[in-house]
Amino acid sequence: MARAGADLAERIQKALDDPVLQKAMRNAMATLYQRRTAAWSGDVDLEDLRARARALKEEAIARNDELLDLLEERVSERSGHLYRAATAADATAYIADLARARGVRTVVKSKSMTSEEVHLNAALEAAGVEVLETDLGERIIQLAGERPSHLVVPAIHKTKEDVIRLFAETMKIADPPTEAEGLTRLVREDLRARFLEAEMGVTGANFVVAETGTLVLVENEGNIRLTSQLPPIHVALVGREKIIPRLADLAVYLELLPRSGTGQLLTSYVSLITGTPSTDLLDFGGAGERPREREFHLVVLDNGRSAAARDPELREALYCIRCGACLNACAPYRLVGGHVYGGDPYPGGIGCAWTYLTQGAEEAKQTNGLCTTCARCTEVCPTKVDIPWLNTVIKERLNRKLGVGLRERVFARTDLLGRAGGALAPVANKVGGSAPAARALERMGIDGGRQLPTYARRSLEAWFSARPEADKAAIRAAGPTPTATSSAERTAAGAPRVALFVDCFVNHNLPQVGQAAVRVFEAAGVQVVLAHNSCCGRPAVSQGILGLPRGWAVTNLEELARLIGQGCDVVCLEPSCLSMLREDYRRLLEATDLADDRRIDLIEEHSYDVSEYLLLMRSRGALHLPLAHLDDTFVVHGHCHQKSLGLGSVPVDLLRLIPGASVVEVEALCCGLVGSFGYKKEYAALSTAIGGQLFEKLTAHEGTIIASGISCRSQIQLGTGRPVLHPVEALAAALLV
Amino acid sequence: MTARPPILQRFIEAARGVGACVETTSPAALPEVVAGLLPARGLVLVAPEIADLADSLSTRDVEARVALESSQAHESLSRAFRRAVAGVTPTLVAVASSGTVAVGPSGRNGGLLAALPPQHVAIVHERDIRDSLAEALPVVVERSAGSEGEAVLITGPSRTADIEMMSVLGVHGPLRLDIVVVLED
Ligand code: SF4
Ligand code: SF4
Numbered sequence: 057m058a059r060a061g062a063d064l065a066e067r068i069q070k071a072l073d074d075p076v077l078q079k080a081m082r083n084a085m086a087t088l089y090q091r092r093t094a095a096w097s098g099d100v101d102l103e104d105l106r107a108r109a110r111a112l113k114e115e116a117i118a119r120n121d122e123l124l125d126l127l128e129e130r131v132s133e134r135s136g137h138l139y140r141a142a143t144a145a146d147a148t149a150y151i152a153d154l155a156r157a158r159g160v161r162t163v164v165k166s167k168s169m170t171s172e173e174v175h176l177n178a179a180l181e182a183a184g185v186e187v188l189e190t191d192l193g194e195r196i197i198q199l200a201g202e203r204p205s206h207l208v209v210p211a212i213h214k215t216k217e218d219v220i221r222l223f224a225e226t227m228k229i230a231d232p233p234t235e236a237e238g239l240t241r242l243v244r245e246d247l248r249a250r251f252l253e254a255e256m257g258v259t260g261a262n263f264v265v266a267e268t269g270t271l272v273l274v275e276n277e278g279n280i281r282l283t284s285q286l287p288p289i290h291v292a293l294v295g296r297e298k299i300i301p302r303l304a305d306l307a308v309y310l311e312l313l314p315r316s317g318t319g320q321l322l323t324s325y326v327s328l329i330t331g332t333p334s335t336d337l338l339d340f341g342g343a344g345e346r347p348r349e350r351e352f353h354l355v356v357l358d359n360g361r362s363a364a365a366r367d368p369e370l371r372e373a374l375y376c377i378r379c380g381a382c383l384n385a386c387a388p389y390r391l392v393g394g395h396v397y398g399g400d401p402y403p404g405g406i407g408c409a410w411t412y413l414t415q416g417a418e419e420a421k422q423t424n425g426l427c428t429t430c431a432r433c434t435e436v437c438p439t440k441v442d443i444p445w446l447n448t449v450i451k452e453r454l455n456r457k458l459g460v461g462l463r464e465r466v467f468a469r470t471d472l473l474g475r476a477g478g479a480l481a482p483v484a485n486k487v488g489g490s491a492p493a494a495r496a497l498e499r500m501g502i503d504g505g506r507q508l509p510t511y512a513r514r515s516l517e518a519w520f521s522a523r524p525e526a527d528k529a530a531i532r533a534a535g536p537t538p539t540a541t542s543s544a545e546r547t548a549a550g551a552p553r554v555a556l557f558v559d560c561f562v563n564h565n566l567p568q569v570g571q572a573a574v575r576v577f578e579a580a581g582v583q584v585v586l587a588h589n590s591c592c593g594r595p596a597v598s599q600g601i602l603g604l605p606r607g608w609a610v611t612n613l614e615e616l617a618r619l620i621g622q623g624c625d626v627v628c629l630e631p632s633c634l635s636m637l638r639e640d641y642r643r644l645l646e647a648t649d650l651a652d653d654r655r656i657d658l659i660e661e662h663s664y665d666v667s668e669y670l671l672l673m674r675s676r677g678a679l680h681l682p683l684a685h686l687d688d689t690f691v692v693h694g695h696c697h698q699k700s701l702g703l704g705s706v707p708v709d710l711l712r713l714i715p716g717a718s719v720v721e722v723e724a725l726c727c728g729l730v731g732s733f734g735y736k737k738e739y740a741a742l743s744t745a746i747g748g749q750l751f752e753k754l755t756a757h758e759g760t761i762i763a764s765g766i767s768c769r770s771q772i773q774l775g776t777g778r779p780v781l782h783p784v785e786a787l788a789a790a791l792l793v
Numbered sequence: 794m795t796a797r798p799p800i801l802q803r804f805i806e807a808a809r810g811v812g813a814c815v816e817t818t819s820p821a822a823l824p825e826v827v828a829g830l831l832p833a834r835g836l837v838l839v840a841p842e843i844a845d846l847a848d849s850l851s852t853r854d855v856e857a858r859v860a861l862e863s864s865q866a867h868e869s870l871s872r873a874f875r876r877a878v879a880g881v882t883p884t885l886v887a888v889a890s891s892g893t894v895a896v897g898p899s900g901r902n903g904g905l906l907a908a909l910p911p912q913h914v915a916i917v918h919e920r921d922i923r924d925s926l927a928e929a930l931p932v933v934v935e936r937s938a939g940s941e942g943e944a945v946l947i948t949g950p951s952r953t954a955d956i957e958m959m960s961v962l963g964v965h966g967p968l969r970l971d972i973v974v975v976l977e978d
Contacts, residue, residue, distance in 0.1 A: 083958060084958050087958040098890070100925070193953075211956075215957060219956055240956070240961045244963070244964060276964070278951035278966020282909070282966075285908065320948075321891040322946065323948065325951075327944075327946075329942070331941030331942065338871040339869075340875065
């Protein structure tokens with residue numbers, strides 16, 4: 057474990073120190089991300105399409121066995137051959153044997169991650185067959201003797217200069233073209249002759265339609281069309297999760313896939329291939345005897361997929377349509393690129409799940425840690441794959457298999473740390489910053505250069521219960537109700553009531569945030585109570601520890617449902633807690649007898665982010681705060697979980713309520729700390745680098761930095777040396793009462 | 794409030810937006826317009842379903858032949874494909890929202906005509922333009938039903954962005970896509 061961690065740390069450091077990689081990734085990632093954002097519009101309701109795509113994929117995977125049978129029938133009706141490959145070795149053996157039997161000398165290949173998964177090229181080469189990758193990016197990778205580093209853009213880690221050098225060396229060209237256009241033309245000419253002489257073409261497919269036996273191939277270059285039509289033998293290698301029931305469903309996927317992947321409305325070519333091509337079999341005069349008959353072989357690969365389809369927690373991964381959008385939104389991926397993941401060949405957060413189900417636990421171990429579970433990718437995934445939850449589940453399974461480290465156990469118990477740290481605050485804070493403590497931390501695998509959170513002497517709970525009764529009673533008459541179904545309507549008293557969810561960090565480290573929220577609500581005439589909740593479970597869940605938080609979730613269901621029943625709405629200060637309540641409790645309890653508990657819905661419906669709740673009150677005409685005019689500028693960092701909850705704009709909108717204030721939102725991905733990620737030694741450098749990009753953008757503006765997350769706050773304070781406030785603290789500071 | 798542009802206009806704009814060249818013509822002027830888009834010299838291969846267009850092009854000094862093995866005894870089709878400068882095909886349907894044209898498998902070698910030569914000329918009938926992909930897909934399915942092979946949705950010329958995300962037209966497919974819309978009389 058320690059050794060693997062050290063290897064990973066080295067690989068991360070190497071990637072971070074590689075100026076060529078950094079330049080290539082920075083440009084490409086920004087471009088892809090912007091193109092996807094720009095394409096996320098049009099006459100169609102894309103959010104509705106995402107929901108439909110998700111439902112269609114769920115159906116397709118649930119019916120996978122039956123659809124495969126139907127597909128087999130359709131393919132053989134059209135004189136094609138369908139081969140069921142149980143393992144990678146089965147798939148490569150079938151294709152290599154076929155090539156040998158037909159006397160194939162040259163195979164042209166289009167880009168296929170599935171063929172990378174089974175190492176098809178190596179198998180064909182071992183059988184004496186020459187394999188030519190024909191996608192430009194794949195060809196670059198092949199000439200360089202590397203592996204793809206992105207699902208859609210395989211050579212994304214290379215710069216133009218790299219490609220010029222590579223072509224000069226491998227194609228023996230003294231004076232290679234210097235522009236992308238010339239380099240592209242060079243490959244066109246080089247490969248055209250090879251297309252004409254190849255006896256076999258190997259493609260993948262994006263979808264395979266069971267009812268018609270149609271292969272659907274999505275591409276831009278036109279190499280897939282030549283690969284599938286020119287050679288006499290066409291072999292398509294596809295994972296069995298690619299089978300969809302109906303051709304009619306294709307429109308939904310085609311609206312989403314190119315938009316998500318490359319930001320195009322549609323790629324240059326979408327081929328629908330049914331049966332063997334009707335084109336004449338042209339003999340362009342290759343070296344020897346060519347097969348005289350057209351043949352079509354569909355190799356359907358299992359390699360762990362059907363086991364995943366039966367596994368309610370891993371099934372999710374099979375909904376992936378390989379668009380790559382999640383990679384482009386992922387801060388760790390964007391900084392280190394695909395090769396650092398070591399998942400072969402699937403990179404990024406989704407790649408971890410694919411590595412786990414196709415290659416096993418050992419291989420997935422390292423990749424798994426690189427997913428911070430920040431959830432930024434869930435905003436962009438066209439089939440709403442819950443990548444952070446997949447990685448959480450995998451982390452738990454790895455823990456069970458390989459044991460949970462001391463470090464992970466410590467990070468899981470922010471509740472206990474808080475209680476102990478608070479009691480010993482003066483001592484704990486000193487020890488936390490001392491040299492012997494740093495060494496002890498290093499031994500646990502915690503980055504010694506990090507400041508651990510400091511503890512407040514008096515917790516939020518202690519402060520709240522010690523307040524004079526007069527304060528608590530000094531609540532103005534209530535305004536109209538914040539939401540139609542919310543508290544006030546359900547209570548006879550008529551006053552809206554808020555139950556603050558007490559999160560461990562606010563309670564023990566930053567009670568001032570909770571105090572500010574209490575002040576704001578009370579100034580608005582809202583009565584506040586503190587929930588007697590347990591930890592939301594987020595810190596433990598992010599260590600892959602699920603047993604403990606399941607227990608806490610049960611207590612919290614009990615307590616929060618009680619409060620809601622009494623007419624309260626639940627308000628969270630930390631978006632990561634809210635995303636547990638609103639999204640992850642359902643998943644956490646999926647496999648328990650509480651799976652269908654109504655209280656899960658109740659809590660989803662009645663839990664809010666503090667900024668969201670105040671804005672909701674305002675939109676109902678119920679928020680009347682006496683606010684001072686401030687000439688301040690607020691520079692806002694968006695919280696990952698807040699964004700994944702669809703609440704990205706609430707802090708900005710809330711701050712705009714302060715008269716005279718100007719608000720700037722910086723466009724960045726993640727702070728890089730994400731709970732405990734940045735504290736772990738092997739990820740410390742990466743965490744700092746991710747943060748670095750954010751700090752650059754934040755410090756470009758004067759003003760007060762605002763962050764809703766407690767861990768974002770400490771990361772930004774450390775990185776910029778500037779104080780950071782929660783939006784509700786900024787609002788409280790503007791209160792005239 | 795601007796009125797929604799007519800479907801033809803939206804199709805033309807979208808197709809130009811993805812790098813295609815678009816012309817409109819009356820049915821009678823079609824051969825003239827197609828001839829005007831072709832290079833001065835070189836063989837032009839025409840899909841079998843529109844064989845008469847090959848004849849009309851031939852009368853206009855264009856070296857044109859139908860893309861069938863049997864159509865010309867003195868030169869094999871593979872040799873013809875090797876030297877063809879353009880392929881001309883009919884289309885099944887077109888999509889206004891994305892500027893897409895669909896070429897069906899029904900005419901033999903239609904797919905290769907739209908893949909191998911450096912230029913592809915696609916003939917679209919105005920009445921075959923649909924608003925969205927969702928409306929066009931069933932038409933593709935219906936009109937290519939029963940025939941084996943490839944139906945292809947084509948949106949602009951062949952392209953790549955594999956080197957530093959720089960957009961380059963013309964990788965393995967046609968470098969140039971011309972769409973000729975035949976207007977209703
Ligand atoms: S959850 Fe965050 S770190 Fe993990 S894959 Fe998604 S974006 Fe990347
Ligand atoms: S997980 Fe979603 S976003 Fe990522 S590649 Fe798959 S479909 Fe695309």
